[in-house]
Amino acid sequence: MFxxxxxxxxxxxxxxQGGIILYPTDTVWGIGCDATNEKAVKQIFELKKRxxxxxxxxxxxxxxxxxxxxxxxxxxxxxxxxGIHKPTTVxxxxxxxxxxxxxxxxxxxxxxxxxxxxCQELIKQFGKPIVSTSANVSTYPTPLCFNDISLxxxxxxxxxxxxxxxxxxxxxxxxxxxxxxxxxxxIIRH
Numbered sequence: 001m002f003x004x005x006x007x008x009x010x011x012x013x014x015x016x017q018g019g020i021i022l023y024p025t026d027t028v029w030g031i032g033c034d035a036t037n038e039k040a041v042k043q044i045f046e047l048k049k050r051x052x053x054x055x056x057x058x059x060x061x062x063x064x065x066x067x068x069x070x071x072x073x074x075x076x077x078x079x080x081x082x083g084i085h086k087p088t089t090v091x092x093x094x095x096x097x098x099x100x101x102x103x104x105x106x107x108x109x110x111x112x113x114x115x116x117x118x119c120q121e122l123i124k125q126f127g128k129p130i131v132s133t134s135a136n137v138s139t140y141p142t143p144l145c146f147n148d149i150s151l152x153x154x155x156x157x158x159x160x161x162x163x164x165x166x167x168x169x170x171x172x173x174x175x176x177x178x179x180x181x182x183x184x185x186x187i188i189r190h
Contacts, residue, residue, distance in 0.1 A: 008121055018040045019040065025059065026112075031048070032132050035098050044133060057112055062113060069095060081113060090110070137152060147168070
């Protein structure tokens with residue numbers, strides 16, 4: 001039994017019904033939904049007032065899960081992932097089995113293996129990847145702790161996780177990297 005089991009159960013109910021949640025991740029608080037549900041993804045774009053041409057991050061539980069959602073040709077990505085300690089999102093080409101409005105125009109998708117225990121348990125029990133995008137209206141600053149999240153966002157989701165709301169430590173967004181066609185690592189955000 002986890003201290004956040006009630007939150008997990010409430011999130012699962014919302015996610016299974018195509019709703020959206022506000023939850024803590026291994027980086028900043030995120031707005032999330034079922035990453036395979038186009039209508040749920042659309043709700044997040046609408047809440048954030050964000051263009052649906054701007055891709056969002058997908059959280060998965062482990063490396064094996066990545067292979068269900070992308071055709072990986074750059075196998076050195078997995079060696080890189082094992083060696084990093086900071087939460088890092090990798091942009092993969094050739095996304096598959098995800099909501100189409102979650103992918104970039106070029107067919108790529110941003111995926112992070114989330115090492116936060118709450119997120120891992122949620123993803124494991126849900127059995128699918130979960131969207132994670134910063135809990136702010138587009139063009140506004142990323143909230144670095146729960147207290148920075150606007151009421152517009154809090155009121156716009158179907159469930160707000162109680163776990164970690166009282167933490168005041170400022171969190172940072174993940175690093176973002178990509179491999180180019182030549183097999184070279186490109187750092188997009190440190």
